[in-house]
Amino acid sequence: MNPYKNRGDKPTKTGFAEGLLEAGLRNPQVVCLGADITTSVGCNLFAETLPHRFISLGIAEQNCVGVAAGLALEGKTPVFSTYGVFAALRTTDQIRISVCYNNLHVVIGGAHAGVSVGPDGATHQALEDIAVMRVLPGMTVLSPCDAMQTRVATLAAIEQCNGPVYIRFGREAMPDFTSDIMDFTIGKSQILRAGNDLTIIATGHMVWEALQAAEILETSGIGARVINMHTIKPIDRDAIILAAGETGAIVTAEEHQIIGGLGSAVAEVVVQHHPVPMAFAGMQDHFGESGEPRQLMEKYGMTARAIVEAGLTVIKFKMQIAKCN
């Protein structure tokens, strides 16, 4: 049985908006930078409640990142949010030099993560942001799994970090199931379900799908451990190594390209410390397209069913290896 109950679908963006406002109310140094699309990227609550600390900069993302760096140098805690495709990709050089090389505490929100953005199509579906952000020295990358956790992660990004942070979240209402009393520590993953036959390591919206997949696998007598990897960087090496050792097979699941994303980050740990068969559920080196969120997740293999198929593949590999030994 899935022990987690959906309290009702809610966009993770809403959690970001709530966390940002809460942090702003607590600390007068928190400022928010807007690049026009204030409501759709979760800055509306802050902008309405604390207008004197909301800095509108227009459709000029590169400038937003530089201005954020200048504010951080002067002791402010700037939060800049826009669509992930722009937040992480249009401004990569500004983030690399003005923010990361200067090691500044700038929090960058990447909205509209994944294909679940839906009808807007490929231009607005952030599928490469994790890869690009995690390669930057000093950057922390967060990818919380539901609205509740996005609120908690946003607070942690603003209040507990000293350097640059990228936090991604989605637009579509998705199951909201984690509890606010669950311990959330940046860099420490959460085991949401026990199991010893394989491990599903998921991030963002795919965590709920992973829990569904584990239930389906259980009907075939396969016990799947489910790990919520809400922090892509620094990655929780200990949890990955333990999972590799105890379950001998790993499936990763992400609403992102399988090149360079969560799967790659996990594989980097696995191959160095405890090689086991792996499979990657996620975008297989394609652009997205227009469609309803659920249709797109199904077409591009980002559902519980896709995770189950990947799980059966790694279990088969695992058994072949056991036979050879």
Place this chain on the structure above:
Amino acid sequence: MLAGAGSGHLGGSLGLADIFTTLYFSVLNHDPVQPSWSGRDRVVLSIGHVAPVLYATLAHAGYFPLNELKTLRKLGSRLQGHPGRDHGLPGIELSAGSLGQGLSVAVGMAIAAKMDRKNHRIYSIHGDGELQEGSVWEAAMSASHYKLDNFVAIVDRNGLQIDGKTEDVMKLEPLAEKWRSFGWQVLNCDGNDIDQLLDVFAKAQISQNAPSVIIAKTLMGKGIRSIEGDYHWHGKVPTTEQALEFLEQLR
């Protein structure tokens, strides 16, 4: 310095020497003994490649010993090829070197000063070729939108960039009109004439409700007749013999 390093940008550094001298020895409110004093005026060097003139000025102003200048671009040096704060050199406000970013960072610093009702000023230094970067104009728009009269940008208008004359590579003129149309107070001067520089800095300081830009016409390689105005010296270093001869001319 540059001959010892074996690489770096000579021409631009020489052209900017008068501007840096005027800034650090007459204009700025700063304290080399307390480099992070919160009331200091900030200098954002957007064109990190002219780090040698910044380092030489900082050393002469007393931020660090003059003999450290010899370590420029060497492994383990605090004098990185382009300024890097993480190496701990006092007086460096920003790690920079990717063109087009400094104006935005300076805007952020100026907004922060306004929010906190602080009286220090922000100065940023730019190349003319750098103005070809689009993000500069995003930043220019935001500085006048927020009426940042505590902000002075200085453009080193030497007319040259690595590939040749700026007007051949990508035309910048009418440059003053561009800045004016973006809502800036524009001050033109000869950037190698200290009296003129003092005059425009004074005018910039009394600007109200608008940021100021000083378009300082300079001569790349100023002071060394054989290289003055020659774009080949943008990113070139002299041999030891040339360095000795050049230094003799500068004296």
